[in-house]
Amino acid sequence: MANIVVFGSQWGDEGKGKIVDMLAEKASAIVRFQGGNNAGHTLVVNGEQCILHLIPSGVLHAGKKCLIGNGVVLDPAVFCEELDALAKRGIDVSSERLMVSKKTHVIMPYHCAMDVARESAKSDGKKIGTTGRGIGPCYEDKMHRCGIRAGDFANKELLREKIEKALEEKNVLLKHLYGEDPIDAQAVYDKIEPYVDRLVPYLGDVSSAIQEANEKGGMVLFEGAQGTHLDIDHGTYPFVTSSNTVTANAASGSGCSPRALDRIVAIVKAYTTRVGGGPFASELFDENGDYMQRQGGEFGATTGRKRRCGWLDMVVLRESVRLNGPTELAITKLDVLSGLKELKICVAYKYNGKEILYPPQEQNGMAYVEPVYETLPGWDDDITGAQSWDDLPDNARDYLKRIEELSGVPVGLVSVGPDRAQTF
Ligand code: IMP
Numbered sequence: 218m219a220n221i222v223v224f225g226s227q228w229g230d231e232g233k234g235k236i237v238d239m240l241a242e243k244a245s246a247i248v249r250f251q252g253g254n255n256a257g258h259t260l261v262v263n264g265e266q267c268i269l270h271l272i273p274s275g276v277l278h279a280g281k282k283c284l285i286g287n288g289v290v291l292d293p294a295v296f297c298e299e300l301d302a303l304a305k306r307g308i309d310v311s312s313e314r315l316m317v318s319k320k321t322h323v324i325m326p327y328h329c330a331m332d333v334a335r336e337s338a339k340s341d342g343k344k345i346g347t348t349g350r351g352i353g354p355c356y357e358d359k360m361h362r363c364g365i366r367a368g369d370f371a372n373k374e375l376l377r378e379k380i381e382k383a384l385e386e387k388n389v390l391l392k393h394l395y396g397e398d399p400i401d402a403q404a405v406y407d408k409i410e411p412y413v414d415r416l417v418p419y420l421g422d423v424s425s426a427i428q429e430a431n432e433k434g435g436m437v438l439f440e441g442a443q444g445t446h447l448d449i450d451h452g453t454y455p456f457v458t459s460s461n462t463v464t465a466n467a468a469s470g471s472g473c474s475p476r477a478l479d480r481i482v483a484i485v486k487a488y489t490t491r492v493g494g495g496p497f498a499s500e501l502f503d504e505n506g507d508y509m510q511r512q513g514g515e516f517g518a519t520t521g522r523k524r525r526c527g528w529l530d531m532v533v534l535r536e537s538v539r540l541n542g543p544t545e546l547a548i549t550k551l552d553v554l555s556g557l558k559e560l561k562i563c564v565a566y567k568y569n570g571k572e573i574l575y576p577p578q579e580q581n582g583m584a585y586v587e588p589v590y591e592t593l594p595g596w597d598d599d600i601t602g603a604q605s606w607d608d609l610p611d612n613a614r615d616y617l618k619r620i621e622e623l624s625g626v627p628v629g630l631v632s633v634g635p636d637r638a639q640t641f
Contacts, residue, residue, distance in 0.1 A: 218243075218434060218435060218436035219436065219479035219480050220431070220436055220437045220438070220439065220477050220479050220480070221240055221244070221436065221437075221438050221439065221479070221480045221481075221482060222426075222438075222439040222464045222467045222476060222480070222481045222482065223237050223240065223438065223439065223440055223441055223479050223482045223484060223547075224441035224444075224445065224462065224463070224464050224467075224481070224482070224483060224484065224541055224543075225237055225441055225442075225443060225444030225445060225462065225484050226444060226445055226483040226484060226485050226533070226534055226537035226538075226539075226541070226543075226546075227444045227445070227446060227485070227486060227489055227490070227491075227530075227533055227534070227537070228443075228444045228446050228447055228489070228490065228491040228492070228495075228497075229256075229362040229442075229443040229447055229492070230257075230444075230445040230486070230490055230492065230517070230518070230524060231444060231484040231485060231486045231549055232484060232486060232549035232550060232632060233258060233274075233441060233442070233484045234237065234258025234259055234269065234274045235260060235261075235549070235632060235635065235637070235640070236276060236482065236484055236547050236549070236632070236640075237258070237273070237274040237438065237440045237629065238260050238274045238275065238277060238278075238637065239637060239640055240438055240482070241273075241275035241277075241278045241281055241438055242272065242278060243436055244281060244435070244436045244437060244438040245277060245281065245282065245430045245433070245435025245436060245437070245562075246281065246282035246283070246284055246321075246426065246427065246430040246435065246437045246438070247273040247274070247275030247276075247281055247283050247284070247437075247440055248273065248283075248284040248285075248286050248423065248427060248437060248438070248439055248440065248471045249271075249273050249284070249285050249286060249289050249323070249440050249442065250286040250288045250289065250439055250440075250441070250444060250466055250469075250470030250471040251286075251288040251289060251441070251443075251460040251461060251462060251466050251470045252289065252290070252323060252352070252442035252443050252458065252460050252462070252468050253270075253271060253289055253290040253291060253350060253351075253352050253355070254270035254271045254292050254295045254440035254519070255270075255347075255348040255350050255352045255442075255443070255458060255519060256270055256271075256443060256519065257269075257270050257517065257518025257519035258270075258274045258518070259272055259518050259635070260277060260637075261635040261636050261637070263437050264341070264636070266536065267306075269299060270299065270518075270519060271285070271289075271291065271292070271295050271296055271299055272285070272296070272299045272300075272303070272310075272315070273285070273440050274440060274502070275438060275440070276303060276308060276310070276315070277308065279308075279309065280314070281314065282314050282315075282316065282426065282430065283314060283315050283316070284315075284316050284318070284426055284427070284471070285315075285317045285318060285321055285409050285421045285423070285468075286318050286321065286423050286470050286471035286472065286494055287317070287318040287320035287321055287423065287470060287471065287472060288321075288460065288461075288466055288469065288470020288471065289318075289322075289470070290321070290322050290323070290324050290351075290352055290355040290356060290359075290460075291317060291320050291321050291322070291323055291324060291325075291367060292324040292350065292351065292414075293323060293324075293370075293409065293412035293413075293416050295410060296317075296412070297411075297412050297415050297416075298415065298557050299532065300315075300415075303577075304620040305383075305611050312419045313434060315419055316419060316420075316421040316423055316426055317367050317416065317419045317421070317423075318367065318419055318420075318421070318422070318423040318424075318472070319366065319367055319368030319420050319421070319422070320366055320367070320368065320472075321366060321367040322355055322356070322358070322359045322364045322365065322366055322367075323355070323364075323365045323366065323367055323369075324350065324351040324352070324355045325351070325355070325365060325380065325409065326351075326400070326405055326408055326409075327354075327383065327384060327385070327387050327391075327400050327405060328351030328352075328354040328355045328358070329349065329350060329351035329354075330351075330387075330391065330397065330400060331351070331354040331390070331391070332347055332349050332350065332351045332352070332353060332354050332389060333349050334390075334391060334395035335353075335354075335395070336349065337395075338394075338395055342494075344494050344496040345450075345455065345456055345457075345493060345494050345495070346456075346492070346493025346495075346522075348517075348519050348520055349495065349520075350519070351457075352458060352459055352460075353459040355459075356459040356460060357459070358383065363379070363382065363383055363437040365379050365380070365383070366431070367416060367420055368420060368611065370413045370416050370417055371417050371420065371487060373413065376406070376407055376409075376413070377402075380402050380406055380409075381402045384399075384400055384402050384405070387400065388400060399400075399493060417513060417583045421470055421500060424471070424472025424473065424633075427471060427472065427473045427477070428473070431477065431609040437473075437477070439464075439467040439471065439478065441462060441464070441467065442462070442463045444459070444462060444539075445462055445463055445533075445537040445540055445541060446485075446533055446536075447462055447495070448460075448461055448463050448540075448578075449461055449462075450463075450535070451463060451540055453495045453496055453576075453579070453581070453583050454580060456493065456494050456495025456496070456581075457495075463540050463541055464478065464481055464540075464541040464542065464543075465541075471631075480544050480545070481541060481542055481543045481544050481545075482543060482544070482545055482546075482547050482630070483534075483537060483538070483543035483545070483546050483547065483626065484547050484549060484628065485529075485534060485546050485547065485548050485549065485551065485620070486529075486548075486549050486550050487529060487548055487550050487551045487553065487554055487616075488509050488513075488526060488528060488529050488550070488554065489526070489527045489530050489533065490509075490513070490515050490524040490525060490526050490527075490528055490552065491524065491525045491527075492517045492520070492522050492524050492525070493522070495619065496581060496583035496584035496586075497527060497583075498526075498527075498528070498530060498532070498533075498563060498566060498583055498586050498587075498588045499527035499528040499529070499530040499563040500525050500527040500587050501526055501527045501528065501559075505528075505557060506527060507526075508556070508557065509526040509527075509553055509554075510524065510526045511525070512514050512524060512553045512556070513550055525530070528560070528562060528563055528588075528590065529560075529561075529562050530563040530565060530571070530588070531562055531564050531565075531575060531623045531624065532563060532564075532565060532566055532575060532576055533563075533576065534620075534623075534624050534625070535574060535575060535624060536575050536576055537627055538592075538624050538625065539575070543626050544626075544629075545626060545627055545628070545629030545630070546620065546621070546624065546626050546627070546628045546629065546630075547628075547629060547630035547631075547632065548617060548620065548628055548630070548631050548632065549632040550632065551600065551613060551616075551617075551631055551632065551633050552599075552600050552601045552633040552634055552639075554595065554596075554616075555595075555596060555597065555598060555599060555613075556595070556597060556601055556602075557595040558594075558595050559592050559593070559594060559595055560592070560593045560594075560595050560616060561588065561590040561591065561592050561593075562591050562593065562619060562620075562623070563588040563589065563590055564589055564590070564591050564623060565587075565588075565589040566586035566587065566588060566589065567586065567587040567589060568582070568585065568586045568587075569585075569615040572589060591619075592627050593610060593612070593615060593616055593619060594612050594615075596610040596612040596613050598610045598613075600613060600633050601633050601634045601639060602633075602639075603631075603633050603641065604641050605641050606631075606641070608641075609631075
């Protein structure tokens with residue numbers, strides 16, 4: 218059965234969790250391949266809300282294997298908290314169905330301290346607005362080749378040694394550069410130790426587990442986190458996250474061949490949002506933006522921050538299509554736009570006196586573009602009960618058709634509300 222990759226085509230928060238949850242029904246395994254608990258996937262099942270930050274959204278489906286790949290950064294405290302919260306709801310979180318790659322890097326308390334210290338030291342306008350979850354510093358250690366991997370938890374002596382070594386350098390920075398108190402290695406070890414024995418039974422070979430699922434004829438679903446324009450290479454650098462969020466990383470972040478990625482689903486919010494700092498060409502500062510923020514309940518699932526809102530940006534989406542190769546689009550939150558008189562779509566940017574169809578590649582170039590809009594009529598009807606294309610008003614269908622034309626990719630799924638059932 219063809220494997221599926223789901224990715225965010227904008228700046229994250231496109232509603233991936235819900236679509237992953239839906240597609241998970243047919244999967245035999247669901248794997249996360251990048252990011253960490255900076256993500257927040259909000260799911261509503263039978264009217265009950267569940268927010269997951271780390272464990273794949275597919276966990277809500279009984280019997281599915283949930284895998285955390287090598288490309289993820291894992292905070293063991295958050296992992297254990299999520300295990301407990303899910304177990305309380307009666308969900309099976311045994312090591313029979315949940316696996317963490319031995320190669321996954323672990324977020325330590327000093328990564329969070331570095332993340333927060335760095336952000337506080339930046340002046341306004343330079344702040345990235347990170348989630349403060351230690352994501353960047355953990356990936357830095359991975360590249361610096363001094364990171365702690367989940368597999369190291371099986372060797373407490375090695376773990377202790379690595380903590381001590383890491384702190385030699387971090388404490389110099391914390392104390393002398395950021396004016397913070399140094400961190401004691403023993404205190405870090407004591408804080409982490411309760412999670413060590415809990416994590417070890419979950420350690421495994423995710424790469425082999427994917428292969429095995431495929432060999433048995435099962436489908437593997439790759440669950441992306443964040444969005445393409447937060448990608449460390451291709452996003453609006455430096456206002457990005459620290460991992461590759463593009464679909465190519467589904468292969469290297471989990472340990473499979475790129476040839477294993479068959480169907481690629483781009484999650485596209487019907488408008489655009491962004492949390493944290495960084496340029497956002499189609500951002501709105503008027504009543505239309507307030508309307509989207511209110512109707513869409515646009516608050517970050519991880520930090521609770523208000524999300525910035527704006528019109529759908531096809532320049533951003535066109536770049537996502539080029540980078541990720543989607544076979545279809547899943548349009549989410551279309552219902553949020555009901556009630557707006559007119560809808561604008563940003564079709565190009567004016568930049569340095571020219572009209573461009575792709576984002577500029579200079580650092581922060583997007584901060585200097587002027588959006589070029591096309592205007593379409595809105596609709597007033599409540600579409601939250603729509604179950605098919607035919608149930609949508611003409612103007613909503615025209616909006617979707619225009620997205621297909623401008624992106625060159627067919628719309629395969631439409632979501633008109635938070636519940637599993639509000640999708641066709
Ligand atoms: P970090 O990933 O915590 O380092 O944050 C870097 C940037 O990515 C900040 O602007 C965050 O707001 C943003 N970010 C990280 N994770 C998410 C997410 O899941 N959704 C939306 N934005 C995110």
